[in-house]
Amino acid sequence: MSYCLNPTCAEPQNRSEAEVCQHCGLIVQLQNRYRAINPIGQGGFGRTFLAVNEAELLKPRCVIKQFFPQQQDANLLKTASQLFQREAQRLEQLGHHPQIPTLLAYLEQDHHQYLVQEWIDGQTLEQELKMGAFTENQIRQLLQDLLPVLQFIHHHHVIHRDIKPANIIRRRVDRTLVLVDLGAAKFATGTALLKTGTMIGSAEYTAPEQIRGKAVFSSDLYSLGVTCIHLLTQMSPFDLFDGTEGQWIWRDYLTHSVSDRLGKVLDKLLESATNRRYRSAESAIADLSSAPQLEVSRSVEPTTPWQTIAETLVNPLIALDIEPAKPLATAAKSGAARFASRQHLRISNWSFPAALIVLSLPIFLMSVLRAVSSPRHYSHDFAKPASQSATIVAPHLPVTVSILMTDRAWVSITVDGKLEFEGVLPEGIRQTWTADQQIILQAGNAGALVVSFNQTPDQVFGKFGEIKEVIFSN
Structure with missing residues (x-):
């Protein structure tokens, strides 16, 4: 179906292929491409129509806004016209943002102003x-x-x-x-x-x-x-x-x-x-x-050196008859293929030297594995050349990290030891996190992030396709 845009037309509905209105003779399409299908709203200063862009192969839907004020007061008409033009100017000025409708056209036809923009379903x-x-x-x-x-x-x-x-x-x-x-x-x-x-x-x-x-x-x-x-x-x-x-x-x-x-x-x-x-x-x-998030965030309890060592030792503890208590939490974290299983432990009737030897062995093996694993590479903006991870320090200040996404990328943010966000952020979005002590930022495509640390100028986080981690701390 086609819908005539003439506000005074008594029978605005037409056949889908109509070029002019069968009742009033007005041209149905705008710029020979935008065809109104049916009205979807009307306010004090105009009407809104669902439409299709017939100049494109798939004929995507769009929205036509027609300036048609109900008021005849000269001052109100002037203000309304300015507001209508302003919307087109603002949409054009802002450019493309995934959460703002894209401006497709701003035109005047048959003595009426029209604005055509992306249809948000x-x-x-x-x-x-x-x-x-x-x-x-x-x-x-x-x-x-x-x-x-x-x-x-x-x-x-x-x-x-x-x-x-x-x-x-x-x-x-x-x-x-x-x-x-x-x-x-x-x-x-x-x-x-x-x-x-x-x-x-x-x-x-x-x-x-x-x-x-x-x-x-x-x-x-x-x-x-x-x-x-x-x-x-x-x-x-x-x-x-x-x-x-x-x-x-x-x-x-x-x-x-x-x-x-x-x-x-x-x-x-x-x-x-x-x-x-x-x-x-x-x-x-x-x-x-x-602020802590309901049903998402988990509190992180401080760990003692013995608990930190014990995180790597589930099987050896069983072999030594060191009895684990009930597990507190198990969390799987992507990004650098990490996992941790935290448990409170009770050691029964073993001499301190024997336990120390057994507890030290896995730590030694893990150190060897880290030494032979492939080092991470960091961009010049944030990296310390001799280190496998970059650490940015802000003495005696809260830690604030802001990121602007120039492309889609997987991002992980850990604030003061608590995972605050992990997932894919879309292009155009900006997010900011604040910590008392430390923020760990990981990205699966470092070139897609522009990062500001404690309100310093924005800097590109790394190279496109680069997997990168940086620790910001005070």
Whole structure:
């Protein structure tokens, strides 16, 4: 089916192969390639259509946005037209990001403005919320997905200004969250941030300074925080704020428990005063990464020298009748083909010299194996030439490591002895971790990572195809 884009057409539905509308005679295609199939939304300033790109062999789906304001006030029309043009400019300026729809075309035809962009097949978080309130793990994942996107657009001096569940789509093919509708986005410069302008955004999710027309980068973080508590409670944000006391009361409406650590992150996102709120997505990412993750993270107990030795000695202990107690944990870690099996041990009636000899033998054998194994190679930026592993030291400071993915790659992050992340990170994402003492970064394709250590300038982690490990410590 084809759908006529003439707003006044009384019978807009046409045959799939139609070149002009059978009722009003308007050309059906845009630029002889984009054909609207059916309308999927309408707002105060325009209409949105599902469409196909017939100039391509597979005829992929896309979205056509038509500027068609309902208001006739001259000032409103001017503002609406500027917002429509701004969305095209912002999408073009931001370029390609896997979590922002790609701009395909911006054009004018038959006295109407049109914007054509990538079709994101999936449900909005507003639609998902109808299935029930979100859990802590879902909110953590949301923040981990979207904070790097905000970091990306803020680095391009763009403020989204309309973050809410309806503008976040979970892409069906990979379950990744995509941030849509940059129509309200504003280009920010050092002086522009200080000027009072038009209030744009959805009132329930809008930061106080944005209501006054003074949106800043952290205004997006505020809106993201409000989005989170709305998803956690299924309550209108207006009902989650006590105007009498001047404070958020979202915890009173939770249907699932939330840890104190995540609660503190949300509270800081929701601060009314910008000087108490997170000033950047990076700082929020750092706090979120340092917080323990439910159902994922495991506490790491300190080990004594005897326990460290014992980790390598399951079979010899059995032979010597050294009785192991109940195992504490067994973990398999990929990357450098490691594994560890931790056990508390009780040694029965053996003389100290005999036990020491037996315990030392495997250590000696492991040292020999390490000596003859192939050494790792590191890039000049991070490596110590005489060492098989690189160690970067930041005396007396917390350790913060930020990575930007320029391509897909397997990454493992261990923070203060605890595995925080292991898996494949997509191109375009930025993640930040903070530790008290040490961060171990492993990558299966070092050339795909750009790394910053304690806010130093970004550096390429290594060569493409190189497997690399670096220890950052204080």
